[in-house]
Amino acid sequence: MHGRSSIRSKLQELEHRPSKQRGQNFVVNPRVLEAIIEFGAPKQGERLVEVGPGLGALTEKLLTFGPLTAIEIEQSFCDELRSKFPELEVILHDVRTFDFASLGRDLVVFGNLPYIYSTDIIFHLLSSRASLKRAVLLLQREFAERLAAGPGGREYGRISVACQVYCDLRLGPVISGEAFFPRPKVESRLIEIVFLPQPRHEVEDHKWLERVVKASFAKRRKKLVNSLKASGLFSGEHAAKALEASAIDPGRRAETLRLEEFVRLAKELARFSKPAGNT
Known part of the structure; x- marks a missing residue:
C-alpha cells in the first residue's frame, strides 16, 4: 500500500x-x-x-x-x-x-x-x-x-x-x-x-557517566565548572578538583569535550564526590 x-x-x-x-x-x-x-x-x-x-x-x-x-x-x-x-x-x-x-x-x-x-x-x-x-x-x-x-x-x-x-x-x-x-x-x-560489543572507552559505571554528561550539558552556554555546579549534583569545589585531576580546563564548555575526556571526568568526579554505594 x-x-x-x-x-x-x-x-x-x-x-x-x-x-x-x-x-x-x-x-x-x-x-x-x-x-x-x-x-x-x-x-x-x-x-x-x-x-x-x-x-x-x-x-x-x-x-x-x-x-x-x-x-x-x-x-x-x-x-x-x-x-x-x-x-x-x-x-x-x-x-x-x-x-x-x-x-x-x-x-x-x-x-x-x-x-x-x-x-x-x-x-x-x-x-x-x-x-x-x-x-x-x-x-x-x-x-x-x-x-x-x-x-x-x-x-x-x-x-x-x-x-x-x-x-x-x-x-x-x-x-x-x-x-x-x-x-x-x-x-x-x-x-x-x-x-559495539564493548564501549569505545573503558567505563567503570555506565549510569554515573550518563549523569555526569547530563550535568555537563545542564547549562551548555556556561563554563563547564559552572554547568556541573548548576546541575545540583556537584559542589563547585568538587567540580574544580575533578576537572583539574582530569587535565580539563574548567573554562571550557561541555560541547568541546571529546568522548575520552567525559569518561575521564566521570571517573574523577566519582572519586571526589560520588556517595558510597551510589550507582
Whole structure:
C-alpha cells in the first residue's frame, strides 16, 4: 500500500486519524522504502525487528528476508498487520518500554521513528544494547545529525556522547517531507547505529557517566565548572578538583569535550564526590 491517497483511504477505513501527539507520519513514496532497504541491507538469517510499522509499507519489504517481529502501539494497526501478514509476529506495545531481551540477542531493528519520541526511543535502545546488533532508523534530519555530531559544534550534546561511546554511527540519505503523509515541515535522514560489543572507552559505571554528561550539558552556554555546579549534583569545589585531576580546563564548555575526556571526568568526579554505594 503506497501513495498518499491509498494511505488516506486505509486510515479512513480504520477510522484512524494520524496522531500529532504520537508523531505519526507514513511513508508514501516507494523509492524511500527501497532506499531504507538498500541503506540498511538486511540479511537472510538476521533476527529482524520493526518498531512502529504502522500500516506495513516497510514490513512487506522486510518480510522477504525472513521472520520478522513488529512492535506497534496502535491496536487497529496491529489488527491490520495480522490480517495482511499472517506470518508476521505482531506485539502490541510501546517501544519505549519494550523488553528487547525477550526476543533474544543480536537483534537488527528497523523503524521510521516518530520525531516527538525519538530521544526516548534512542536512549531505550542504548539501554537495551546487550540484545541489539544494529538499528536502521529514519529520523528527523536535524536529530540524526545530532547523534553523529562531533565535539565543537551546537549539534554535539548529551545524546551524541551517549551514542558514540557505545556505538558506531553512519548517516544515510536525506528524505524530503514530500515522501510522507501527513507531510512534515522538516526533512528526515537515515542513520545506522551499530552497537559495539564493548564501549569505545573503558567505563567503570555506565549510569554515573550518563549523569555526569547530563550535568555537563545542564547549562551548555556556561563554563563547564559552572554547568556541573548548576546541575545540583556537584559542589563547585568538587567540580574544580575533578576537572583539574582530569587535565580539563574548567573554562571550557561541555560541547568541546571529546568522548575520552567525559569518561575521564566521570571517573574523577566519582572519586571526589560520588556517595558510597551510589550507582
